[in-house]
Amino acid sequence: MAYTTFNRNINDQLKEPMFFGNAVNVSRYDQQKYPIFEKLIEKQLSFFWRPEEIDVSKDRIDFQQLPEHEKHIFISNLKYQTLLDSVQGRSPNVALLPIVSIPELETWIETWAFSETIHSRSYTHIIRNISAEPHKIFDDIMLNERILERAVDVTRYYDDLIDGINLYQRCGEGTHQINGKTEQITLRELKKRLYLCLMSVNVLEAIRFYVSFACSFAFAERELMEGNAKIIRLIARDEALHLTGTQHMLNILASGDDDPEMAEIAKECEEESYAIFMRAAEQEKDWAAYLFKDGSMIGLNKDILCQYVEFITNSRMQAVGLKPRFATTQNPIPWINTWLVSDNVQVAPQESEISSYLVGQIDNEVDTADFGDFDL
């Protein structure tokens, strides 16, 4: 029951459920219950990138020339993304590692969370570059009510799960007196909290990030803040992989093949799952209203962004076996897809300023004088 870092029970890992079985002992990948998680790890590793590799120096000039309401849009999105990745960089590890029971999934969780820490570091990279006082931007995350409102919903399913796991692993199932309070926990309740937590994580990765993504790419369509867009594009590519990982977990759980009780729980949680999606969509629409409170930007306004939220929410709901709830069936900003295409990210080094080609070796300064002795 209590967590152990190296479980001495000799078990057949192929017979363990994904969660709440024996804690993992040997991290071995010669045999795998769900090879998909190993494939996701390989893909994620092939995506590896570092924020410092991307030159954001031109963004500083662009940013200074943005009108105030566009500065507000840009900075607010970065703050919100910083919050989301702060949560995602730690929470999958804290919440899921104590209960995971198969090695390939355990390693996927660690690989996934690690890549979120790269995202967090990239926000510092961007913000340091555009502002002489980055601390003011970061400090405001803990004071900005619009962001804090979102933090409540983003974190509460994680916190409920972690709280339940702590109690269960310390005291087991049943009713317990903890610090003068009566606390109750059952394994079934924990499984329910896990399922809802994964649903809320999926919403975070698959919907909440996309309002920011759309704004970043809308700036870049106007050839503004392009360094930022390059970074956001790498983040978006990672997130598309993460949401696939979470969809796999949810769908495997709901199928009942892994743990029959989980199929019942998935059914029981259906209404709450819908509620999680719909609440997030409403919050993201409110966020769009906040972003554009002082004015829209070229190519995007509140209404278009709200339609996009509805469109993407529908598609994400279908991916986890729920029915779409919004009437929007068309993507109102189809141009965003070209920014989300994966193979556009990796081009031949000589064709673009591909980040890994640049590591501290080349700068972007080209003077007409450099072409002085060219003869055509």
Next chain:
Amino acid sequence: MPQVRINGEVVVNFDGSSPNLLQFLEQQQQAVNYQCREGFCGACRCKLLNGQISYLQEPLAFVRRGEFLPCCSIPKTDIELEIPK
């Protein structure tokens, strides 16, 4: 040359001029949602009502029975597909 029936209406030959079914559908002016175009995001999921496809590379995205990803597949036999609305 396999035939592709789209949304119960259009029937077109898959003549090999498109490397995969997503590009093929786009050439037919069909609006299909997409993102990664590499099989890992799952945005382009369509329903396969009849026939068989073969994957150029195994998709990483979750694909339900009766669904497939056009971005990384080609038809193996005549197929009938439905683009989700």
